[in-house]
Amino acid sequence: MKYVKARPTTDLNRNTDWFTYPGVWTTYIFIIFFSWLLILSVSGCTPGMAWTIVHFSHFLVTYHFFHWMKGTPFAEDQGIYNRLTWWEQIDNGKQLTRNRKFLTVVPVVLYLIASHTTDYQHPMIFFNTVAVIVLVIAKFPNMHKVRIFGINGDM
């Protein structure tokens, strides 16, 4: 039985401090892998098509939860994070930390796997490329708190 130590963090934001505890990266990768297996077993498509579906739904889910939804799911912090998306909240807003680099690498690796297993054919490669470009640009340090054309700005 393998044990890990959980050191208490200095992150006061309960919405993001869970990402600093051990085991998160592994859980994330396992969820992606098992959803690929699930899609393969439920539909009868090729492995490449399954990876494309995984990549695209990963794009939709992570874009919605990391870069679109703002604030925290509880009211105890009196709304001081109500203008920040989850991506802008993690690590107290510090850029280029290990967690952020990991989360930027995952969509790129998924893109490479999805493109390779579909042999770079149209139309899958178009959707995959659009997805990865949007996700990676959303994670740039220069995009911190930037709202293009006021989309998703404050109410």
Add this chain to the structure above:
Amino acid sequence: MITIPYLTALTTYFSYGLLFAFGQLRDFFRKFIDWWKASNLQGYAPICLGLEDFYIRRLYLRIQDCFGRPIASPPDAWFDVVERVSNDNNKTLQRTTKISRCLNLGSYNYLGFAAADEYCTPRVTETLQRYSASTCSTRMEGGTTALHVELEQVVADFVGKPAAMVTGMGYVTNSAILPVLVKHGGLIISDSLNHNSIVNGARGSGATIRVFQHNTPSHLERVLREQIAEGQPRTHRPWKKIIVVVEGIYSMEGELCKLPEIVSICKKYKAYVYLDEAHSIGAVGKTGRGVCELLGVDTADVDIMMGTFTKSFGSCGGYIAGSKELIQYLKYTCPAHLYATSISPPAAQQIISAIKVILGEDGSSRGAQKLAQIRENSNYFRSELQKMGFEVLGDNDSPVMPIMLYNPAKIPAFSRECLKQNVAVVTVAFPATPLLLARARICISAAHSREDMVKALEVISRVGDLVGIKYFPAEPKKHELVEGREKVE
């Protein structure tokens, strides 16, 4: 440092992810269905933005019956818990007239003053008849009675400081004092696991807040050096004052503060120390004077000592103890003293009588017995739980012992199973604790007898096997080892 089995961490994240996903799905369908219904807001803004109460609506309400259970008797070692039923899957709960007699492992009843006491209760009822239930006034107007003056003197002597000030509510003591002590331009450095009252008081003060890693004096020193070198944000002027806020016993961990190191670091860098002894006053230390006595720290080195009367003294209210000048200043400026109703006279009498019992001034040795009893009880219970293979946090001598649960489904399982077997425990989850580290927090009291604790251990062991929270290997019982040796010979 909490040790988690790796597989448990993975399954806990996955469980919370699943709960979150289902909650989002239900919210999506709710939004879709509500789009067709007319809104009854009539132009007013909604009270909740829709995302703020996501945790309450989709996670907390599912297991609502594990929290907020009403009780029907004083919170002694055994008490009556009112049963509740739900007809709509835990969205609302209705009280029934049935009560069950349960063993109380959740109340902060460290010295057993929560129930009727042979010395305190007659005096409290006499005070109730003499002074009536409330002073109906603030301290500045008509709310200072002879009892209040005596109480402040007794508390100051007990804690070991020249003077003290008493307020009617414990939470308010922190959240109303911190804004008075530090203002904009000052710095508050607080432990990362400090109580919500300190966090709210610090946020309300307008000072800059910095957090240091829980109970790590080396990190505190690093933060202090960095902040003193940088000065105030943007202007880089020197800080007006620096206060370091720590707690005596951390209520969610049961750990004692590393007070001697922290006090020496603060002395080196000339920062003030604010010690919140809510859980440790009256419960630890040879004569019950708290964490300073236990760890051998001179009370003159701690600048501001704060505590509450709800835990060890069986009453309500809080106090601040410090130098005479500090208390005089607070009496002119603190809103809890100027504008809030003063502490109720029977409650004040309960505190005075409890302190007299603890110090042995009532002519018996019950105080010393209670203190020895709680220390023995805590050490026995903690060591037995650890032998069974549970992961129990907290230091020796601390009466608070959290048992780690981790998975979100184990929280209601543990709580409900224990209640079925007539043991009432308190479980704590996100967001009071970090997401991964949900726990069941046990508070041992001097009123628990050896039979009570043995029964509690049996029930917890059975439920622990059923729920699967014995994360460490159990120690083999001694007589099994001896048998093995005999067989070999």
